[in-house]
Amino acid sequence: MRNHMTKTEAENTELVNGFVKEVLVEGDLERIDEYVAEDYVGHNSSVPEDIHGPEGFREFVTMLRSAFPDFDVTIQDLIADDNKVCQRSRQSGTHEGAFMGLEPTGKEVESSGIVIYQIEDGQIVEDWAQIDMLGTMQQLGVIEPPGE
Amino acid sequence: MEAENTVKTPTEAENTVKRWYGAVGAGEWDAMRKLMTPDFKNHYPPSFEDEPLGREELIEFFKHFEWQLRIRDIFSDGNKVAVRVTITSKQVRELEGMPPSDDEMSVEGTVIWRVEDGQVAEAWAFPDTHALMQQMGLTFPGILWRLPRILWNKLRSRT
Numbered sequence: 001m002r003n004h005m006t007k008t009e010a011e012n013t014e015l016v017n018g019f020v021k022e023v024l025v026e027g028d029l030e031r032i033d034e035y036v037a038e039d040y041v042g043h044n045s046s047v048p049e050d051i052h053g054p055e056g057f058r059e060f061v062t063m064l065r066s067a068f069p070d071f072d073v074t075i076q077d078l079i080a081d082d083n084k085v086c087q088r089s090r091q092s093g094t095h096e097g098a099f100m101g102l103e104p105t106g107k108e109v110e111s112s113g114i115v116i117y118q119i120e121d122g123q124i125v126e127d128w129a130q131i132d133m134l135g136t137m138q139q140l141g142v143i144e145p146p147g148e
Numbered sequence: 149m150e151a152e153n154t155v156k157t158p159t160e161a162e163n164t165v166k167r168w169y170g171a172v173g174a175g176e177w178d179a180m181r182k183l184m185t186p187d188f189k190n191h192y193p194p195s196f197e198d199e200p201l202g203r204e205e206l207i208e209f210f211k212h213f214e215w216q217l218r219i220r221d222i223f224s225d226g227n228k229v230a231v232r233v234t235i236t237s238k239q240v241r242e243l244e245g246m247p248p249s250d251d252e253m254s255v256e257g258t259v260i261w262r263v264e265d266g267q268v269a270e271a272w273a274f275p276d277t278h279a280l281m282q283q284m285g286l287t288f289p290g291i292l293w294r295l296p297r298i299l300w301n302k303l304r305s306r307t
Contacts, residue, residue: 009225045278077260077272079230081223082156086230088260088272112193114258114274116221116232128232130258134277135195 009080012119016085019124020073027065032058037123044129046100046136067104068093087115091131095140102142109139161263162222165229168268169217177207185269192273213237220256229261235275255279 005013019035022028032054042051042060051060065071070093077088092110095102113131117124158166164183171179181203189200201209216236223230236254239246255275262270 005225045276077228079223079225079228079260081225081230084221084223084230086223086258086260112274114230114260114272116230116258128258130256130274130276132193132195132274132277135193138195 005080006082008082009085011122012083012085012117013078013080015119015122015124016078016087016117017075020075020087020089023061024064024071024073027061027071029058029061032061035124037120037125040124041126042129043127044131046129046131046133063099066097067095067099068109069096070094083119085117085119087117089113089115099140102140105140107140109136111136111139158222159224159229160266161224161227161229161261164263164266164268165222165231165261166219169219169231169233172210172215173217175214177211180210181207183267185264185267188267188269188271190271190273192275193277195277212239212241212243214240227263229263231259231261233257233259 015035019031022031023035036054036057038053040051040053040057042057044051044060047060051057072092074090074092075087076090077086079086090110090112092108094108095105097104111132112135113129115127115129118126168180168183171177171183184203184206186203188203188206190202190206191200214237218234218236219231220234221230221232234254234256236252238250238252239248241248256279257273257275259274260272261268
């Protein structure tokens with residue numbers, strides 16, 4: 001068992017904290033070029049297609065923050081190992097814009113998720129995000145629980 | 149079981165998690181139990197289950213299926229282990245009146261494990277619920293009895 005982070009792991013942890021706060025929570029689109037690599041690929045269970053490059057990520061954040069303008073993330077756990085960081089977090093927001101083809105409902109939703117980031121030379125090159133979309137869709141009233 | 153992206157020497161905590169997946173994949177339920185602390189807690193997303201599942205509940209659920217578990221990525225920091233895994237399941241025993249089937253369900257998932265002295269003590273498991281929803285939508289309602297009991301109960305409890 002290791003008790004101390006390497007320099008890279010400490011830097012990567014800081015990078016993820018900064019990325020979540022500045023880009024996702026504060027919606028600072030200018031910082032995306034700094035955090036997201038040119039050849040970035042994002043696999044995210046909340047969107048149907050992979051996300052490519054800083055431009056693709058800018059579109060994703062724009063969509064997310066227009067759907068949920070008060071979008072917030074609370075990081076609950078961060079696991080850093082070499083060039084990988086795993087983040088467990090809760091997301092919340094008020095549904096005030098179109099999301100996955102769903103017109104705004106005005107509902108406040110809360111969701112949990114895990115993201116794994118692969119980081120090279122201080123930039124995110126790939127990530128895998130599992131967000132509890134079933135819970136989100138239930139809270140938005142899209143999924144009607146089936147009868148017996 | 150070999151992880152695809154791991155070239156460095158696995159830590160003890162990673163090996164414990166790999167042994168757990170190995171036991172589940174082989175259907176060795178006693179070995180699975182021995183690799184879990186008595187007060188083990190499994191946290192699914194709240195849409196699956198409000199309360200964490202305990203060791204015996206999880207084993208009982210797992211026994212109803214054959215599992216193929218393919219670890220895509222595994223890494224750790226101290227006693228916390230992160231895993232990206234593809235889970236394929238086939239129901240082989242009747243579950244709450246739902247008959248077994250040859251149909252397989254396959255889903256990606258990401259899990260964080262907390263390991264204590266060679267046993268898993270806690271897990272936070274996030275399956276790709278979007279894919280599950282799509283699979284539900286495609287063959288609804290036939291898919292429902294193939295969903296994990298927890299999901300089924302959750303959906304049923306809302307009616």
